[in-house]
Amino acid sequence: MNEKDLRLEEALSSQVGVDGNDYIFTTKQVFMVRVNLVILKLLLENRKKRGVAVVLDRPYGYLAHLLSLHRVDQTNLSYIDTVARFSGDSVIDNPKKVVYTDGPFHVELLMNAFSDGYEDDFKTKAIEMEDVDFILIDNVASALTYNTMEAMETCLKTLKELSDKHNILIVMGVDPHAHRALYGLLKSEIKNEIKIEERWLHG
Amino acid sequence: MDEVSEKTWKNEEENEELRENEMVRVASGIPGLDDMIEGGFPFPSVVLVAGSAGTGKTTFSLQFLFAGAEQDEQGLFFTTLSEPTHWMLQYSSNFSFVKKEYFGNLIQYVDLGSMLNRPVDEILRYINEKIAETMPQRIVIDPVTIIGNIIKDDYRKFLFDLTNSLKSWQAVSLLTGEVRPGEMYPVEVSYAADSVILLSLKAEGNARRKYLEILKMRGTDHRTGAYPVSITREDGFVVLRTRF
Ligand SMILES: Nc1ncnc2c1ncn2[C@@H]1O[C@H](COP(=O)(O)OP(=O)(O)O)[C@@H](O)[C@H]1O
Ligand SMILES: [Mg+2]
Numbered sequence: 001m002n003e004k005d006l007r008l009e010e011a012l013s014s015q016v017g018v019d020g021n022d023y024i025f026t027t028k029q030v031f032m033v034r035v036n037l038v039i040l041k042l043l044l045e046n047r048k049k050r051g052v053a054v055v056l057d058r059p060y061g062y063l064a065h066l067l068s069l070h071r072v073d074q075t076n077l078s079y080i081d082t083v084a085r086f087s088g089d090s091v092i093d094n095p096k097k098v099v100y101t102d103g104p105f106h107v108e109l110l111m112n113a114f115s116d117g118y119e120d121d122f123k124t125k126a127i128e129m130e131d132v133d134f135i136l137i138d139n140v141a142s143a144l145t146y147n148t149m150e151a152m153e154t155c156l157k158t159l160k161e162l163s164d165k166h167n168i169l170i171v172m173g174v175d176p177h178a179h180r181a182l183y184g185l186l187k188s189e190i191k192n193e194i195k196i197e198e199r200w201l202h203g
Numbered sequence: 204m205d206e207v208s209e210k211t212w213k214n215e216e217e218n219e220e221l222r223e224n225e226m227v228r229v230a231s232g233i234p235g236l237d238d239m240i241e242g243g244f245p246f247p248s249v250v251l252v253a254g255s256a257g258t259g260k261t262t263f264s265l266q267f268l269f270a271g272a273e274q275d276e277q278g279l280f281f282t283t284l285s286e287p288t289h290w291m292l293q294y295s296s297n298f299s300f301v302k303k304e305y306f307g308n309l310i311q312y313v314d315l316g317s318m319l320n321r322p323v324d325e326i327l328r329y330i331n332e333k334i335a336e337t338m339p340q341r342i343v344i345d346p347v348t349i350i351g352n353i354i355k356d357d358y359r360k361f362l363f364d365l366t367n368s369l370k371s372w373q374a375v376s377l378l379t380g381e382v383r384p385g386e387m388y389p390v391e392v393s394y395a396a397d398s399v400i401l402l403s404l405k406a407e408g409n410a411r412r413k414y415l416e417i418l419k420m421r422g423t424d425h426r427t428g429a430y431p432v433s434i435t436r437e438d439g440f441v442v443l444r445t446r447f
Contacts, residue, residue, distance in 0.1 A: 029227040029246060030227075030229060030246060030276055030340040030373075031340070032373065033338060033372070033373045034277075034338050037338070057373075058370075058371040058373075059371070062368075062371045062372065065331070065335055066335045066338070069332060069335040069336055070335075070336075139373075175227065178227045198275065201275050202275060
């Protein structure tokens, strides 16, 4: 990771998880991947947390590969992958666990991937709640392509319940200009907002 | 960033939800072009910029990267020509849009030329590694068609895998394609790309004029027909708004 990213990490460090458990950050859609990487590094390495990355718009392998190339240790990271089962990709880069859910079309079923979820048949493969200090959602906006706002709301509410019950930090990014209604929904459900400032992204 | 109202989403009209599904777009950096394509290139997507030698492909691509760099977007330029960096710098440096200080940081330059005799998987892995390393929002492969001349049999599969991973990295990628005499555009690449922009030269009297035509752009209500373009030091690549 370069100096630019370390500066971004420093800026984020004073904001993520300092007041309660639920966070959205706002940035341009094009910077989402970079900010997510920096947040994962902050949580996994600096804070030694264990967590889950929910990957909504591409097979999890891309994020896993990104983390390993940037030498971020992901032995304490699990993935919930909504895409790869469709595209048939194989497991790489040795994360803790990878759980596949029923495609990107049912965002409301995401929670079944956790042992605390609703459906029994998922339980054995599910992510144990004790292994989860945080949940990061990689590109929540991409779920909009296949899901209604109502399904998104259901998903968020369940996520919030899970977070409250097990004291889990949740983080997700949104571009308020590109996805205004989604931003409105997130604002109504989630307490803390971190505005990624342009100068944090500067080289 | 200006403020976005916090009123709840439930009050929004239904068309708000429709708008919500619209694509994120990034400015092309080419004056005149964004108006023709609903504001910019869909993000993420893969764009083929095809044309014969001298139609402006490299200029177009560089301008696209510099426009991104101006907004803090990381650019990654793969050349397949095995050209030393300083040649490209030398040729491009008199364009006023070129800022030398971006080279080596916001615009990274990678030579693929020496890789091309390797197995296809290795080429792809190398490209993916460079992308993961630099995390670009804008990527150029100039020209991609050289790879086809070298790897032949695996080319289609290569292009399919390449464009899939380019999009998964969340970037807009421009692949330039050399058009050979008698060919309209590189067909194999056009299948794999989301968009195809054709650059051409037409003889008019003693002069040759340059043109740009959008052949396809996924999810975009784009202009059709060939538009004249100019390439100058001061303004770089510009689409002129009179249709011929
Ligand atoms: N540095 C420059 N200053 C002014 N015009 C240039 C410069 N470089 C290229 N051009 C013009 O742009 C044309 C296209 O160049 P280029 O982008 O290299 O085309 P291609 O990559 O399609 O072969 C050149 O033929 C020339 O007319
Ligand atoms: Mg060229």
